[in-house]
Amino acid sequence: MTRIPVIRTDGYAHPVTSTAPAQLDFALDRSSPVPLYYQLAQQLESAIEHGVLGPGSLLGNEIELAGRLGLSRPTVRQAIQSLVDKGLLVRRRGVGTQVVHSQVKRPLELSSLYDDLEAAGQSPTTRVLGNDVVPASAEVAGALGVAEGSAVHHVQRLRLAHGEPVAHLSNYVPEGLLSLDTAKLEASGLYRMMRAAGITLHSARQSVGARRATAEEAEGLGEPEGAALLTMQRTAYDDTGRAVEYGTHIYRASRYSFEFQLLVRG
Amino acid sequence: MTRIPVIRTDGYAHPVTSTAPAQLDFALDRSSPVPLYYQLAQQLESAIEHGVLGPGSLLGNEIELAGRLGLSRPTVRQAIQSLVDKGLLVRRRGVGTQVVHSQVKRPLELSSLYDDLEAAGQSPTTRVLGNDVVPASAEVAGALGVAEGSAVHHVQRLRLAHGEPVAHLSNYVPEGLLSLDTAKLEASGLYRMMRAAGITLHSARQSVGARRATAEEAEGLGEPEGAALLTMQRTAYDDTGRAVEYGTHIYRASRYSFEFQLLVRG
DNA sequence: GTCATCGTGTTGTCCTGACAAAAACGCGGC
DNA sequence: GCCGCGTTTTTGTCAGGACAACACGATGAC
Numbered sequence: 302m303t304r305i306p307v308i309r310t311d312g313y314a315h316p317v318t319s320t321a322p323a324q325l326d327f328a329l330d331r332s333s334p335v336p337l338y339y340q341l342a343q344q345l346e347s348a349i350e351h352g353v354l355g356p357g358s359l360l361g362n363e364i365e366l367a368g369r370l371g372l373s374r375p376t377v378r379q380a381i382q383s384l385v386d387k388g389l390l391v392r393r394r395g396v397g398t399q400v401v402h403s404q405v406k407r408p409l410e411l412s413s414l415y416d417d418l419e420a421a422g423q424s425p426t427t428r429v430l431g432n433d434v435v436p437a438s439a440e441v442a443g444a445l446g447v448a449e450g451s452a453v454h455h456v457q458r459l460r461l462a463h464g465e466p467v468a469h470l471s472n473y474v475p476e477g478l479l480s481l482d483t484a485k486l487e488a489s490g491l492y493r494m495m496r497a498a499g500i501t502l503h504s505a506r507q508s509v510g511a512r513r514a515t516a517e518e519a520e521g522l523g524e525p526e527g528a529a530l531l532t533m534q535r536t537a538y539d540d541t542g543r544a545v546e547y548g549t550h551i552y553r554a555s556r557y558s559f560e561f562q563l564l565v566r567g
Numbered sequence: 568m569t570r571i572p573v574i575r576t577d578g579y580a581h582p583v584t585s586t587a588p589a590q591l592d593f594a595l596d597r598s599s600p601v602p603l604y605y606q607l608a609q610q611l612e613s614a615i616e617h618g619v620l621g622p623g624s625l626l627g628n629e630i631e632l633a634g635r636l637g638l639s640r641p642t643v644r645q646a647i648q649s650l651v652d653k654g655l656l657v658r659r660r661g662v663g664t665q666v667v668h669s670q671v672k673r674p675l676e677l678s679s680l681y682d683d684l685e686a687a688g689q690s691p692t693t694r695v696l697g698n699d700v701v702p703a704s705a706e707v708a709g710a711l712g713v714a715e716g717s718a719v720h721h722v723q724r725l726r727l728a729h730g731e732p733v734a735h736l737s738n739y740v741p742e743g744l745l746s747l748d749t750a751k752l753e754a755s756g757l758y759r760m761m762r763a764a765g766i767t768l769h770s771a772r773q774s775v776g777a778r779r780a781t782a783e784e785a786e787g788l789g790e791p792e793g794a795a796l797l798t799m800q801r802t803a804y805d806d807t808g809r810a811v812e813y814g815t816h817i818y819r820a821s822r823y824s825f826e827f828q829l830l831v832r833g
Numbered sequence: 834g835t836c837a838t839c840g841t842g843t844t845g846t847c848c849t850g851a852c853a854a855a856a857a858c859g860c861g862g863c
Numbered sequence: 864g865c866c867g868c869g870t871t872t873t874t875g876t877c878a879g880g881a882c883a884a885c886a887c888g889a890t891g892a893c
Contacts (some may be wrong), residue, residue, distance in 0.1 A: 352770020394874045395856030414754045497682040510824030511777035531777040542668020558776030660844045661886030
């Protein structure tokens with residue numbers, strides 16, 4: 302390994318580590334139903350995450366790598382490309398493929414707040430405040446693409462972390478898509494229930510803003526009246542293009558902020 | 568074309584249009600330096616955007632399409648895949664590839680506020696409030712990965728739309744990366760200047776929150792004291808992994824909110 | 834009429850091969 | 864010592880083929 306500390310005149314020091322191509326052995330199972338490129342991608346990602354492939358280390362050229370693994374070059378490229386898309390690798394023509402220096406985390410998924418908190422070790426809890434079927438208001442009908450007045454589920458929940466309120470969630474779901482059991486809503490999250498019901502989420506439009514809390518909102522969240530709140534509205538669509546959920550949520554700005562990583566698409 | 572209106576008992580009506588494979592002719596230039604798959608992807612995207620390929624219309628099978636265009640199947644697949652990654656197309660094995668129903672816009676880019684406003688026809692303006700070189704504070708040094716006290720650019724700008732203040736932007740850039748001309752900062756945006764300087768942005772970590780305005784902030788933005796503000800902190804990295812920018816921004820929540828679309832990665 | 838089964842169409846995966854383009858390196862000339 | 868040029872290395876693009884997996888409709892059995 303060569304380590305070349307680059308000292309710049311302006312005091313901006315950045316250690317450029319250029320590791321020799323790693324000689325990793327990957328275990329590929331051709332009898333597995335899991336695609337070969339996916340097996341390779343997962344093992345590469347695992348190696349990167351566990352530091353076996355440190356930041357800046359070269360991956361070794363594709364042709365040699367393919368030969369060593371007994372794969373064809375397109376298969377190896379497909380595996381590498383999937384990690385490039387995730388932001389874990391960078392390819393440079395004439396140089397090679399290397400692991401990015403900066404630590405990359407998730408690039409903003411359509412994650413439920415439940416998953417977010419759970420990942421952060423916040424032991425989330427849910428209190429279902431309401432779970433009814435109501436006629437759609439004009440706002441809800443427009444967002445979900447249903448007729449005004451048609452039946453929609455309305456779920457109101459309070460999300461807590463460590464017993465403290467964090468957010469008030471208000472969701473609308475078209476009637477008939479999903480059976481919304483109050484007990485399950487408390488134990489899991491709405492998005493998990495959708496996945497379990499065979500709904501494949503595709504995309505969502507979100508809008509994040511801020512405003513001051515009304516007396517009622519402040520009361521429900523344990524904030525002083527007029528406190529700053531983070532607001533989020535979201536409409537989620539499945540892969541057939543129909544809207545499957547519309548939600549307007551408010552978060553305690555003193556206790557929660559949206560953290561995410563985003564990638565620049567080349 | 569077959570049009571099958573699906574009427575559900577719950578009043579949820581969604582017209583499923585399944586168009587016969589479109590017979591589009593694309594103009595591919597083999598002498599162009601622009602890759603063939605990219606030419607095809609752009610023309611497909613254009614056709615979708617202009618409604619030539621309506622939502623739900625099938626693309627026709629890949630093999631026939633490849634033959635008709637005089638391309639190989641991998642090339643056609645690469646073009647299609649890039650649009651699937653953008654969320655414009657959906658592939659289904661055994662069925663075909665079709666245009667998604669929901670209108671898809673940009674999936675949250677690392678866009679500057681300047682571009683955002685310009686795209687929205689808001690005719691943005693910039694007033695540079697300060698453009699200095701200062702020693703890095705502990706916070707800035709930590710975010711940029713430089714030594715505390717080392718020289719960094721500090722740019723403070725006020726962004727206006729239609730002459731009204733929208734946001735206060737405070738950016739830090741390591742010294743020596745970029746020449747930060749005040750005149751250019753007013754005419755363009757920071758990110759455009761970075762791209763022009765040969766810096767290829769790779770990823771960024773963002774944090775969005777809310778709080779109430781101090782008297783000074785309210786004064787600068789034309790808001791009443793204590794108004795709700797939207798806050799955003801961002802650290803941007805280039806493809807070598809070094810931090811190239813750190814910014815803390817505040818937005819008038821009464822006039823601006825973050826709008827974006829996000830895709831579920833399969 | 835209803836259900837299981839088979840056939841067909843389409844995308845998913847994987848292979849081999851070839852040339853082009855870009856970046857880095859080494860060498861020679863100055 | 865420095866610059867320029869060619870060489871080498873590596874990824875980028877493209878072709879053509881083969882089989883597998885899955886979805887859907889049609890067909891037949893019951």
